[in-house]
Amino acid sequence: MKSGLIKSINGPVVIGKNMKDFKLREMVVVGDKKLIGEVISIKGDLGTVQVYEETSGLKRDEKIISTGSPLSVKLGPGMISNMFDGIQRPLNKIKAEHGNFMPEGIGLISLDEEKLWDTKINVNIGDRVHEGEIFGEVPETDIITHRLLVPIGVNGIVTKKVEDGKYNIERDLVEVKDDLGKIHNLKMYQMWPVRVPRKSKERLPIDRLLVTGQRVFDVFFPIAKGGTTAIPGGFGTGKTMTQHQIAKYCDADIIVYIGCGERGNEMTEVLEDFPKLIDPNTGKPLMDRTILIANTSNMPVAAREASIYTGVTMAEYFRDQGYHVALMGDSTSRWAEALREISGRLEEMPAEEGYPAYLPSRIAQFYERAGYVNALSGKEGSVTLIGAVSPAGGDFSEPVTENTKRFVNVFLALDKELAYARHYPAINWMDSYSEYIAQLKNYYDLRLDGDLPALRSKFLDLLHQESKLNEIVMLVGEDVLPDDQRLVLEICRIVKVAFLQQNAFNKIDTFVPLEKQFEMLKTIDLLYECGKDAVSHAIPISKIRNDKIYADVINMKYDIENDELSKFVELNNKIRAYYNNLEVKYIQ
Template sequence: MGNIIMINGPVIKGENMTGFKIMEMVLVGEKKLLGEVISIEGDIGTIQVYEETEGLKKGEKIVSTGRPLSLKLGPGMIGNIFDGIERPLKQINDNFGSFIPEGIGLINLDENKIWDVEILVNAGDEIEEGQIFGTVEETSLIVNKLMIPVGIKGKIVEAKNSGKYKLEDVLLKVEDKNGRVHEIKMYQEWPVRIPRPIKERIPINKLLVTGQRVLDVFFPIAKGGTAALPGGFGTGKTMTQHQLAKWSDADIIVYVGCGERGNEMTEVLEDFPKLIDPKTEKPIMMRTILIANTSNMPVAAREASIYTGITIAEYYRDMGYHVAVMADSTSRWAEALREISGRLEEMPAEEGFPAYLPSRLAQFYERAGYVNTLNDKEGSVTIIGAVSPAGGDFSEPVTENTKRFVNVFLALDKELAYSRHYPAINWLTSYSGYLDMLRDYYEENLGEDLLALRAKMMKILFEENKLQEIVLLVGEDVLPDDQRLLLEIAKVIRIGFLQQNAFHKEDTFVPLKKQLEMLKTIDYLYEKSFKAVKMGIPISQVKNDEIFEDVIKMKYTIPNNDLSGIEDIKKKIDNYYLKLCNKYTE
């Protein structure tokens, strides 16, 4: 047992701590505040406390728990709202009011709730770590597959029958080869900072379908991949993540609000429970877990919230689910690291961030992946992290280091956002490293080379960017007609394809097949009109406002479930340019 000798905000120092371990969870002071040992020098230990330390006094006791900061993983997490160390906010609000009191301990899952458990094994069976021994219908969308905890294998000496049980009820007793009997319950505990084990990583080759055209076609995110969403204030980071949470084809969404403003998180907490999952017509919370750690909550818990989210995601991945983690935002998490590092009097690196910022970011993003689990199922964790660089400066340390560890960089642009172009992803500065990995996926699912068409459209957009510099200097009229046409086609790509309306029923989510047909129609318009320009027909005749407007508006006018109208637009293009060319060749 240690004694407090110094208090500096969330960082405290204690003496008589030689018997404690690094990363061990401890109870601090009379209120038994939760903390974690982060360094030991001689008999002096340093602890970061996950609760408010106001009222703590020098000389109070520090008590060891004998285990690291761990989460209780089991039924009851889906649809729940937790703080940064997995304490349920709704339950805290019901029992204690609007503010989290100190010293309530590590309450997490509801131990009194009765679950309907189906047991899939019998006494006498040999069992391995990670093996599924039972199921619980957690929600009507998600079945929680109860797994044997890591490190336990042997013979089942006692097994309960299927029936109704609470979390703390012993469902199995397993005897290992040393004769030790392990009690298996509905939940398991896991340290948040240690990745959960897998059998092997599988090469990434499947698209995380989002229904957002700028992502699915231009900058695709793969299942098991990593993406960064950097942008200044008001560029639509949270809105984009909401769209991904609502529409991506992940089985489960873990949304981590890390250090965001309270009013933003309030919006998430109020809106998400009301949202209906468009694919199942059921509340979206039936496949969502929210972790809310606002900017006024203890800074050390903010640092832990990222690990809480990823550990929960890995737990469901191990059952064979595809999980998407939305981290909003990793900049606030890095700021928590900086504050704690400053209180520890560590040598600061660039812009005051600790020197270990890059390695911490790497540890977080490397927990993504498409894997073969211990029970031979395929599962994945996809991480999409928002970054909030001060003043929108992408050269600051968090954005620069994040860029090193992610494969998709979705640069949000304030000029696009202020001109009401959403998603405000800048196509000139964004990139995806998954294009070649997903080539076979596109060909199998679409039967066509989408990436060749994408490359052609990107070339048009890059050419437009070069030409815009000339236009700004001397005006568009001095350009030859083929370049003026290119500017018009680029406008069609920008407004008709890249810009998307989250509040329009046809445009909020677009199937991959429609995305391809839209892009092919734009290309068809370009080829027909370009041919007319090459024949010497003036641009004023080549650019038919009605046809160009039809192509731009097809995202609204063509229903997602009936693409026949696209052929009508193509016929209209054919007829117009056929007549135009015939007229000029006569």
């Protein structure tokens, strides 16, 4: 077993000597406390290790021992409904055995090795299996069946198998003999290095909507399954709340939520809320499809970086089983700050604002692991990456936000003024964008009876017109505007309150099906077109703006249940009747 000696200690960075035989990215055990670390550079006889635990108490000349493998995670039954730290240590189990504080040198415990799982083997003796194929099934929760995969690199003939029954994850289930005569024993789990993307058969077009039930996302700035999304915003603008809402209600099969260096109270909210919530898509507890990775800001910075890779590797593993996975990173800025701190301790040449010069490539490597694929198992799956960004002072020109913007296709800019005005979600419709509109057009056309992208473009154009008109209103007042422009201002106010603003505490409005969202937007469009027609007949704007009609349209999100879309017909008939009577009265 290879070993080196500690030469110097600088926070989470340890320099070791006698390390020329170590490999880059190798996982090591540091010192008498047996702290977990990773080799990040080797120069001659000296090696640099970033340690994933508190290094106080380490001494010079203590041993650095190789594990012989890169930083890896154990992928198998027991991940769903569980909570881990950044290197996949189960926090609930550690709390039960050691109390509220994690002891040093606890090692790399991960999945429960004693729990017995109901196991069904899908292959028979004599069958030929290939890498990534599903060879068995374990019902992990009421809604997620864990599909056991043949490890990457294993191809051959099944020579032995166990009968269906209850087994722990260490039990050899299937024996495979490859073409060279080598025997491979397949267990329920497999190890995978976190920094290496998992293989797939082919990448598929990203053309299906990740339905979130949030109108501003599903209609105006849609997120696609297998896509990439950034949610930047200053302190208090609602990044975490927005990610919580997407995690609770999106139609992904599995949620991986990474608290990557956020404050402890925000992760506490996740831990308290998620077990109580019922998934609207399945009717089962939300935790039955959720994996939590909790790294609070007082943990070593190196662990923040590990948590990002641990989470995305877990997501890819379930993607390979044929599931659609949504990963929330809250927030990637904390990960970038960890990179900056480690880089500073390594005395590397800093780039903009002290971040390392390789920051853009690291961000790109993370977001490249999103995608919609045809997996080796023959099933389709996806990983959707949704990363919050925390620019200091809400300055979107800082390096993390700017570089994230280069590599994502959906940019959901949170606005401080909207947040302070209690407009939720505080998505600024002027600065946000989605590049998935064209790819999703067929999806919208097949699911909805009408052209939603055209209607979306029409209202975004109206909102941009309103922004310009408001500049004039600020100078000279609204009364000087012609009636058609005053109508634009009125309709945009309704769009913002009735459609873009959503009440997460209202049982009807917290989650809205896409069909209802479309009906709501069509109703507002009908109101606008009827008003525009009335303006063309020189009807005064004071008559066009009817408080009762406008109130009914604004309150439709509360008054019309999600499964009572027929009531939109009544509301639309009321709007037409009012404006028809108005025209009869004024034109005659």
